[in-house]
Amino acid sequence: MSRILRRRCRTIVSTPLLAAALIASAVAPGALAAPPADSSAGAGTASSSSATGTLADGAAWRAEVPASWNGKLVLFAHGFRPGPANPAWDAGFAPTASELLRRGYAVASSSYASTGWALETAARDQLDTLAAFKKRFGHPERVIAAGRSMGGLVTSMMAEIPDSGIDGAVSTCGLVGGGVSLNNYQLDAAYAAAQLLLPGQDVRLTGFTGPEQSADTVARLKNALQQAAESTQGRARVALVAALLNTPAKLAGVDTGNPEELAAAQAKLVLDTLPTVIERRFSIVNAAGGDSGWTAGVNYARMLQSSAQRRHVKRMYAAAHLDLSADLATLTSNAGIEPSADGLDWMLRTSSPTGKLQVPLLATHTTVDLLAPVEFQEEYAETVRQAGANSLFRQAFVDHTGHCNFTVAENVASIEAVDQRLESGNWGSVATTATLQRSADSLGLDGAAFIDFRPDEFINDRDWTPTS
Structure with a gap:
């Protein structure tokens, strides 16, 4: 009789091995190229310090630290890039990065080792970038990982790695249903x-x-x-x-x-x-x-x-x-x-979240998204709930149409909500629609449209049962 194997799309059978490999690479000095200071790197503020470098697998990384650094680092993960261009700094996130720098946060990011669906190395590249940042600027008091689209999936999976070095996470318009x-x-x-x-x-x-x-x-x-x-x-x-x-x-x-x-x-x-x-x-x-x-x-x-x-x-x-x-x-x-x-x-090994969060994570999404359906958030909430990590998880939605169509104010308010969650030790009301909207409005930037919303069922989730 043939043996029937059931494979759940949200299950990674080798999570401990993946976590161990990522953590080891993140702390291994040999994984880093010496990062020279670079004041001409571009999108930082006039008073920020820049550093760039190349990781062992060829990924480029970059960091910006303001003169009045508050000791906190936002580690940003970019989304899908068709190539061939693959810069360390993401143009779409640059306006948010500039505002974060103005508010005292440092910002760092990597290109990943490859373009396209880069999940094989993306989480490791992000953690190696964190190690490079520490070597150049010292240990931050707090690290908040943030990512958008494919990078939102990368960030969510980083939040599942024990002792990764990140303290909290924001997954924005993430492909959190998994690959x-x-x-x-x-x-x-x-x-x-x-x-x-x-x-x-x-x-x-x-x-x-x-x-x-x-x-x-x-x-x-x-x-x-x-x-x-x-x-x-x-x-x-x-x-x-x-x-x-x-x-x-x-x-x-x-x-x-x-x-x-x-x-x-x-x-x-x-x-x-x-x-x-x-x-x-x-x-x-x-x-x-x-x-x-x-x-x-x-x-x-x-x-x-x-x-x-x-x-x-x-x-x-x-x-x-x-x-x-x-x-x-x-x-x-x-x-x-x-x-x-x-x-x-x-895909199950590299690109499917288990929901076993190790740190607080706020997932945000627009209500109308053609490339990452908002129904992914229903699926991801179920995954986190089944993993028993609901206390670490919150979701928020903005009333916009378009993939990753977030304002700078919405991005900053979400990151600062996680910062407050880490400061107080509990969510309280920091991630509610009303609080996020007030926080975003208070920034006086480009507006916000947080909304109470419940996504519909993601209907395409399924198991694969081999026929032999």
């Missing part, structure tokens, strides 16, 4: 689009190792989505694709009570989003040594039933006189894509 869930939700939507809009055609969806391999898929799906948006039946099927992609259903300026208006808006978002994520898929496949996504064994009727958008999809199908049950049955019966064993193992 496997990221691949699967994108694959579910691409698979549904191919099956329903290009029936009977052989459309490649996985295993891309370069952009040229996905170009045909992207072109065919773009054309199919554009054509579908022109008909009632097409928009109904795109509504199902949108639900599987976790495309937002509450959009500014869109009457959610008008199914056709909502479907048209979602169709445009799917057209803007799905080709982009397919084009980037090769980076993750190459990093993992295989594609970790799968459709085999997935029940798409059950998946839609868990979606907050199921009623909208049903209305669209009814108006189009289409059989939703038949389409869902087609998706389920034809679902045969299996993951690469090596790719899945790598």
Whole structure:
């Protein structure tokens, strides 16, 4: 009888080994290149001290320390970069870094050793940067890790490493559902689009190792989505694709009570989003040594039933006189894509949070995010809760549209909330919507829109059960 293995997307079976390796590399002097002072590095304040260097694996790092340093360090982790440029300092975070420096915080960051899906080394590179900072400037009194997008995932996983040297963390617009869930939700939507809009055609969806391999898929799906948006039946099927992609259903300026208006808006978002994520898929496949996504064994009727958008999809199908049950049955019966064993193992080892937080972490997210669905936060909260780390965890949301579309005030307020949590030893009210909004407003910067919000279910989480 074959042995059945169950692999949970949120489980890392080798966490102790990973933690030990990361901690060892972070404190090993041989991992560092001597960091010279560099007053011409760029985005610091006029009175700040700069240092740059190169880690043993080739990652560049940079640090800025203000003249009136308060002894606290923000260790920033950047998001996905397609390359080839890979600077240590992140342009998107630079305005927040400047404000933090003005307020007395030091800021440090690394490039990671590679572009693309850099999870193999990213956490280690961040901790090696911390060790380099200590060697150059001395030990900070407090270290708050912060990261955005892919860097939000990196930061969340750093927060799980015992004795890493960080004291607290802020994960912003993070891919905290993990790499496997990221691949699967994108694959579910691409698979549904191919099956329903290009029936009977052989459309490649996985295993891309370069952009040229996905170009045909992207072109065919773009054309199919554009054509579908022109008909009632097409928009109904795109509504199902949108639900599987976790495309937002509450959009500014869109009457959610008008199914056709909502479907048209979602169709445009799917057209803007799905080709982009397919084009980037090769980076993750190459990093993992295989594609970790799968459709085999997935029940798409059950998946839609868990979606907050199921009623909208049903209305669209009814108006189009289409059989939703038949389409869902087609998706389920034809679902045969299996993951690469090596790719899945790598992704579980490097890119899947366990929720076993060792330090306080505040996770923040915009309410409408096309590249990192806010539903990831529902999944991550469940992961942390199951790990028994809820007391260390808080979430906050801002009423903005767009991936990582945060103001400087919102970023600084979130970091200072974690700073206050570390100072007092308990969360109290520092991470509530009202307190974060007051804190951000008091900065007199570029405004804030913290909002009470509860994300819907992330429907694409699943187990992989090998067939043999």
